[in-house]
Amino acid sequence: MNLRLGDTAPDFTQDSTEGKINFYEWAGDSWVVLFSHPKDFTPVCTTELGEVSRLKLQFQQRNVKVIGLSVDPLDDHRRWAEDIAETQGYALNFPLLADADRHVSDLYGMIHPNASDTTTVRSVFVIDPNKKVRLTITYPASTGRNFEELLRVIDSIQLTEQYKVATPVNWHQGEDVIIVPSVTDEEAKDRFPEGWTTVKPYLRVVHQPGSSVH
Numbered sequence: 001m002n003l004r005l006g007d008t009a010p011d012f013t014q015d016s017t018e019g020k021i022n023f024y025e026w027a028g029d030s031w032v033v034l035f036s037h038p039k040d041f042t043p044v045c046t047t048e049l050g051e052v053s054r055l056k057l058q059f060q061q062r063n064v065k066v067i068g069l070s071v072d073p074l075d076d077h078r079r080w081a082e083d084i085a086e087t088q089g090y091a092l093n094f095p096l097l098a099d100a101d102r103h104v105s106d107l108y109g110m111i112h113p114n115a116s117d118t119t120t121v122r123s124v125f126v127i128d129p130n131k132k133v134r135l136t137i138t139y140p141a142s143t144g145r146n147f148e149e150l151l152r153v154i155d156s157i158q159l160t161e162q163y164k165v166a167t168p169v170n171w172h173q174g175e176d177v178i179i180v181p182s183v184t185d186e187e188a189k190d191r192f193p194e195g196w197t198t199v200k201p202y203l204r205v206v207h208q209p210g211s212s213v214h
Ligand code: BEZ
Pocket: 038, 039, 042, 043, 044, 045, 046, 141, 142
């Protein structure tokens, strides 16, 4: 399955370190980060899962639930979780799907056979409360992901939802943003009463709405 932006994220039921999970029920009205790692007891994956555990509060503050996956069995997940806590300083605090039958991996296209036909690649899906896919990222097995960057993109997507602004290159929280082209100047007067700067008619820069940083 080749999932693309705007597609409906497939529902599934699978075993996890927190018991059997039905994805839609578990997700409820939250945003979701569903991500795969190649293999338990491997070094880069160990650092990644520790980091995601460290960032738990950051995800919660954005109404995001996180769920991991690999095709390893539950028993391996449980034993490996002890290593993560021991070596990374953060214990696993989100469910890890044990997708030994590859049900979810196949639904989400997480196995790329020309890279490896036995393990998942480093896939990330951000899924909104309507179960639409809003972001996909794929990294190779040898490169650990930057989960702070993932939070940055989630912030951008959620800002667009809330305020009809887009975020420019290398944007970070509190920096100026861009009024989306579909908002007319007339509408913008209501939405951004403090005004904006028109660099070009299609490039209108405004302070980040809702931010105390100016
Ligand atoms: C790792 O997590 O270190 C890793 C996993 C699979 C292939 C290469 C590296």
